[in-house]
Amino acid sequence: MAEGERTATRGGVKSSLRTLEILELLASDDERRSIAEIARELGIPRSSLHGLMHTMADRGWLQTDASGTRYGLGIRSLLAGTSYIETDDVVALSGSALDRIADRTGETVHLGRLDGADVVYLAKRESVHPLRMYSAVGRRLPAHATALGKVLLARTEPARLDALLGRGPLVALTPETIVDRARLDEELDRIRTDGYAVDRGENSLGITCFAVALAGDGSLNAVSCSLPDARLDAGHRAEIVAALADGAREIDTLLGRRGR
Template sequence: MTERLIQSIERAADILELFLAYDQELSVKDISSKLGLSKSTVHGIIKTLEYRGYLQQNKDDLKYKLGLKLFELGNRVSHQFDLGKIARPIIKKLVDELQETVHLVVFERGEVIYIEKLDGPRALRIYSQVGKRAPIHCTGVGKAILAFQEGEEINRLLSNTNLEPYTEYTMTNKEELINHLHFIREQGYSIDDEEIELGLKCVAAPIFDHHQHVIGAISCAAPKVRMDDVKLAEFIPRIQQAAESISQSMGYKTNPTLL
């Protein structure tokens, strides 16, 4: 990461995230000990978080717990995952038709996060699972999302991404990848041909919201031996149709401007 981080905000985030690991009230001493910070530093940050509603103090034992402001923010965040609710029946229908595993992902902080995965009758033992993050440069879903970013944003994301070679087929050259993304954008779908896992092939298409922003992607994955050219020709339009159907349900109306 090239951006400069603000230490006080990092420490505030560390304090809040302690409550994820320790499902209980915590004292200033507890937090100070667990984070290796001075009590005076912790006290100052906690009082600010309490003032803004992110923490609440138990007046009996003076310990702290998460505040209602986080509940409000959590409710707002949950609206993002309406995408999962909207997409679920479409994914189910796609799995029934294709008889292979289908994924739904969202894009966050330069990575994709799997929010839905429905296995076909011949389930795959692959890297994906709900809640797991995956790279954008060598997954079908990641490339489908990346290809529909603005040109400057693509450059920024790739400059901050470690183009790690997961297999011998992973593209690790930035210019080559950018050219590949232009091709993906023109054709409207992406293919991962053993780029993140040997023997695995998938086809993916982007999902857009009512602002015409790409917000996620859907993919179908199968062993390469089962996804030959005939199957691929069958799967591509089905995946694109499913992605378009989800996008329309999210309020998407027109095609995005090409690069």
């Protein structure tokens, strides 16, 4: 390969990486960002971003606000994410089980997946009550601050946990979030013993969430049920944990028949 061809190849890879970094940054929260902010957060020269950002906006992967200066994800990003969910076996096969959990508990139900140090909501069933937690399919949260994430971290090998979380303080979403790794490790030990995880206001104050992991080897998926503390009592807690365990077994059975 000639030197010019090698340079072009490297440049193409760099542009691809930068495109992915931009999409991942803008997908990490609900904030729109200016080119200057994106350049600063990603460590990319502003001069290198202008053409790339405009191209992504022209193709619909990004969109701007009314001022034309602040960027967020565009409709093609939504279509790509929707296509992923619609073609995912776990999501497709979990629908009836999620419905049954929601019917039994009357509360908000999620299917989530571990993605690095985060958990991502892949499916949701709404609570029958007007007072409920805020969430949306595609939302990403730190795994250590959610029941969904903790029940999946409890299935992760120690070396992998250290690589994902490090040994230093973890980010706090509320004053109740476990930010000390030693405390989190103790919590994960309890989860392994109990078979389910509990998030006690660690993600949203006043909201308790329970989660059970799917049982397949290497599964990165779990189901959860969330409700305001005002509706939680011992009987409801037992019913929620039982409904989640039954739902997880149902999904595992269907995935086993499909051959995962």
